[in-house]
Amino acid sequence: MATAEVVERGIRRSGRGGGPDLSQMLVGRHMPVERFCELLERIYEGPLETVPCSSAMMLLRGWLRANESVLIVRPSGTHAMGLVMRDSRQGTQLNDYVCTQFPIFSLDPFVGLPPDQVVTLDEIIDSEKWMRGEFFRQYVEPRQVRYVLAADIHGEEGREFRLRFTRPTDLEDFSASDKALVQALIPHFKRALNLHTRLGQMETEMKLYANVMCSMLVGSVILDGAGAVLRSNSVAQAILAESDGLRLGAGGLSAEYRSEDRELQRLIRQALGMPADQPAIAEALSVTRPSGRAPLSLLIRPIPLSECSDGPNRPTAAVFVRDPEKKLHPSFELVQRLFHFTPAEAKLALLLADGLSLDEAADEMAVRKNTARAHLRSIFSKTGVKRQITLVRLLLNSVASMI
Numbered sequence: 001m002a003t004a005e006v007v008e009r010g011i012r013r014s015g016r017g018g019g020p021d022l023s024q025m026l027v028g029r030h031m032p033v034e035r036f037c038e039l040l041e042r043i044y045e046g047p048l049e050t051v052p053c054s055s056a057m058m059l060l061r062g063w064l065r066a067n068e069s070v071l072i073v074r075p076s077g078t079h080a081m082g083l084v085m086r087d088s089r090q091g092t093q094l095n096d097y098v099c100t101q102f103p104i105f106s107l108d109p110f111v112g113l114p115p116d117q118v119v120t121l122d123e124i125i126d127s128e129k130w131m132r133g134e135f136f137r138q139y140v141e142p143r144q145v146r147y148v149l150a151a152d153i154h155g156e157e158g159r160e161f162r163l164r165f166t167r168p169t170d171l172e173d174f175s176a177s178d179k180a181l182v183q184a185l186i187p188h189f190k191r192a193l194n195l196h197t198r199l200g201q202m203e204t205e206m207k208l209y210a211n212v213m214c215s216m217l218v219g220s221v222i223l224d225g226a227g228a229v230l231r232s233n234s235v236a237q238a239i240l241a242e243s244d245g246l247r248l249g250a251g252g253l254s255a256e257y258r259s260e261d262r263e264l265q266r267l268i269r270q271a272l273g274m275p276a277d278q279p280a281i282a283e284a285l286s287v288t289r290p291s292g293r294a295p296l297s298l299l300i301r302p303i304p305l306s307e308c309s310d311g312p313n314r315p316t317a318a319v320f321v322r323d324p325e326k327k328l329h330p331s332f333e334l335v336q337r338l339f340h341f342t343p344a345e346a347k348l349a350l351l352l353a354d355g356l357s358l359d360e361a362a363d364e365m366a367v368r369k370n371t372a373r374a375h376l377r378s379i380f381s382k383t384g385v386k387r388q389i390t391l392v393r394l395l396l397n398s399v400a401s402m403i
Helices: 003-016 022-028 033-048 054-063 127-131 134-143 176-215 234-242 258-272 332-339 343-353 358-365 369-383 388-396
Strands: 068-074 081-088 091-098 118-120 147-154 160-167 218-223 229-232 246-249 252-255 283-287 296-302 317-322
Touching (some): 022 033, 022 176, 033 054, 033 176, 054 068, 054 081, 054 160, 127 134, 147 176, 160 176, 176 218, 218 252, 229 234, 234 246, 234 317, 258 283, 258 296, 258 317, 332 343, 343 369, 343 388, 358 369, 369 388
Antiparallel strands (some): 068 081, 068 160, 081 091, 118 147, 147 160, 218 229, 218 317, 246 252, 283 296, 296 317
């Protein structure tokens, strides 16, 4: 069934149910159902836009004959960062404001609006008094604004989404039909903006995990159902660029030597074909490098199928790659703070973690060997370890190596 037909049936049902008569409203506005459907489509595409719902706001501005539309995404909390998208006939602008530094939020006359309800400026305040106020002079009058249509949408976790549409003095105020159109779209804006917030949170977490993987020098390659590479992180890209034992070609990942490549392809096929009802089993493989450097370590595992990730192009398997010759470099500052080292002790500990002997570390630091031994005794005392190899393991397994 076509989208427009589905929406039209929904409009007829909403009218029979005693709610807003959307059918009459659309007819009164000379707005075809197809155009209303386009508005809905733009709203639900909004969470994937850089500026959430900006296309829908621009389209809606045209239908409302507004000279400007404003979307304010305001997280919970007085001192939170607010995102303001202002769209006018001259184009779209995106600005970030800190609430404590920019008075636009505190001076906004639309304070304490009924949640999820559309109102006009003249319905809630004295328009003559408002036009004499500071907010009007600073933010409204320079943009040729007289009439305002507004709605405050209360989202999840205390977030607030503010919609504003404006008209200049040479036009009339927003009509009841204008209000009804925006009111009909409020539930859809609410769902879309909540979804945008959730996607943003997920993206932030994914970037965090990806950064940790890179800092731990673990390469990751994500494969689709056909074994093609969907994406890879910077560590994996650097390893593949060397083409030393492991390559990326038209057929996907491959190993240099035939026997190892057969095993690699078998493990990849096994991961790609793992049934969804079976636990994900990881398999390991060592790949020889023609350069003579230490072999690469690979871990191949299936990615569990979720309810929303079906299809041939979904992430199906992951290949993790580790180059044992790439050494972790724990953060100097974090090592100091974690173990209460002096700068000299932190430097010595990191040199030892990098594979130097105590004598070599003393030469690197340009100190006497007895001085280095004194530093090492202090390091042992502060960490509670008694052997140099245990100290190295402690440093490399600490959070200092995750930066």
